[in-house]
Amino acid sequence: MPSPSDYMRAKITVPAAGMSSADWDGVDPDIRERSYWTAREGCYARVQGFRDRCQGIVDGNLSEADALREVRAMLRATGYQPEPGTEGTIQDLNSDARQRLILDTNVAMVRERAYRDSMLGSLAYPAQRLVRIRYSRQPRDWDARWREAAAAVNYEGVATDGSHIALLTSPIWRKLSRFDLDYPPFDFNSGMGVDPVDYEEARRHGLTIPEATLEGADGESLNASLEASIARMDGDLQQAFVNALEDCVEVEGDRVYYTDPNGTRPVHWSEAGKVICGQRPPVIPDTQARTMVKFVEDQRQFDRAQRGVQGYATQEEWQALYDAVTRIQPTDVKESGTLYRGMSIPPNDVDRFLSRIRRDGYQALPTKMVDSWSRAEETAQRFAGGGKPGNERIILVNEDYRSGHRIDAVVRALQEQRRLVNKTDKHPHTNESEVLFLQAARHQVNKIVRGRDGTPTYVYVSEQQ
Numbered sequence: 001m002p003s004p005s006d007y008m009r010a011k012i013t014v015p016a017a018g019m020s021s022a023d024w025d026g027v028d029p030d031i032r033e034r035s036y037w038t039a040r041e042g043c044y045a046r047v048q049g050f051r052d053r054c055q056g057i058v059d060g061n062l063s064e065a066d067a068l069r070e071v072r073a074m075l076r077a078t079g080y081q082p083e084p085g086t087e088g089t090i091q092d093l094n095s096d097a098r099q100r101l102i103l104d105t106n107v108a109m110v111r112e113r114a115y116r117d118s119m120l121g122s123l124a125y126p127a128q129r130l131v132r133i134r135y136s137r138q139p140r141d142w143d144a145r146w147r148e149a150a151a152a153v154n155y156e157g158v159a160t161d162g163s164h165i166a167l168l169t170s171p172i173w174r175k176l177s178r179f180d181l182d183y184p185p186f187d188f189n190s191g192m193g194v195d196p197v198d199y200e201e202a203r204r205h206g207l208t209i210p211e212a213t214l215e216g217a218d219g220e221s222l223n224a225s226l227e228a229s230i231a232r233m234d235g236d237l238q239q240a241f242v243n244a245l246e247d248c249v250e251v252e253g254d255r256v257y258y259t260d261p262n263g264t265r266p267v268h269w270s271e272a273g274k275v276i277c278g279q280r281p282p283v284i285p286d287t288q289a290r291t292m293v294k295f296v297e298d299q300r301q302f303d304r305a306q307r308g309v310q311g312y313a314t315q316e317e318w319q320a321l322y323d324a325v326t327r328i329q330p331t332d333v334k335e336s337g338t339l340y341r342g343m344s345i346p347p348n349d350v351d352r353f354l355s356r357i358r359r360d361g362y363q364a365l366p367t368k369m370v371d372s373w374s375r376a377e378e379t380a381q382r383f384a385g386g387g388k389p390g391n392e393r394i395i396l397v398n399e400d401y402r403s404g405h406r407i408d409a410v411v412r413a414l415q416e417q418r419r420l421v422n423k424t425d426k427h428p429h430t431n432e433s434e435v436l437f438l439q440a441a442r443h444q445v446n447k448i449v450r451g452r453d454g455t456p457t458y459v460y461v462s463e464q465q
Helices: 004-010 021-025 029-033 044-059 064-077 096-119 142-152 172-176 199-204 235-248 269-277 287-297 315-327 347-360 377-384 408-416
Strands: 127-132 165-167 192-197 227-229 249-252 255-258 339-345 370-374 392-400 434-438 442-449 457-463
Touching: 004 044, 004 096, 044 064, 044 096, 064 096, 096 192, 096 315, 127 142, 142 172, 165 199, 235 249, 269 287, 269 408, 287 315, 287 408, 315 434, 339 347, 339 377, 347 392, 347 442, 347 457, 370 377, 377 392, 392 442
Parallel strands: 392 457
Antiparallel strands: 127 165, 127 192, 227 255, 249 255, 339 370, 339 392, 370 434, 442 457
């Protein structure tokens, strides 16, 4: 699957003096998508100079601040002078606003294109929602643009309940875009983006998932129910067969059951470490185990809000994480006890946060697949105290739940195998008492006890039916 770096590298530098953005709008979108251009700029060295800095950003070799410094040096070196009367405006390449617009738009385009392509065909997340991802001083009327675009495509693949949800394959995304492209950014300096919508939520909003996406969508992987008889094998052959498949099979009498290490066969949390991380022959990859290593070492790599982070998860890794978590049979409060989640929130945002969850309930951010809770209160205390100085500590206390997925056996197996090596104080490994909830899980607030004199605020919740 091509990366943002690959897409940027594949572009062709096109100097086009006199061509405004409006002029470029008339160019075939396939050509525009494959070209690197800057409106009204005909100097190849300058256009290439901007492209090189964009390449550096997506490759992870340049920060935006460093890229801006290099752009300004490049403009001086090439003798750039703005057209008379445009000094300091958005048409002036020397202006900070124009430089940021060029870098931000081009970097966002290749990142979002790579993300969209990685998600196409995903059963777990066949749709997406139009959302605001950053504040804009003069926000456009995106509600109106959505309605107009939906009507223009006859609501093909678009939810009709006003939720701004549509299938990834819906033509609305291209119709919504100023650039006639089916991924963000949808306009210059736009604060709008997309968040994934999982299969169940898409169905609840009335969307029909195309058959091509639903192929094999009975909820099971191909080998989820695979079993075989070894009754006709002699004792030595039986043992050789079982030894060859190592932890990938379980034996009961004269039958062997495939544990489906990279699939969806349900497993109790206590056995998940052996099934997902167990020994296997070289011909069977450890896809779910490697994905769990990546998630445990740095959960930011599975957060849509962190798409630019180094090592950001591919669509295959998102699918592997989804399969690994959902195959672990849910646990409840009777089996696993009270859960805790620590949060650090700026003082000015606390009242708004508490008011919102009191009204709407607590739910993981839509940019995440899962929300992490701990069976140990001291772990939540540590995370709550790890924010910026002056932040208020919030401890969520989950008193009743039924859909948690315990991963402590998986983490313990990875630790024993010495596969968790990328630990930092800022992003510590998920501890052995971790319980995950899918993003759709919602918790109602039962009681809030505000902290005093530096003590944390406790919010008592229970999972909604």
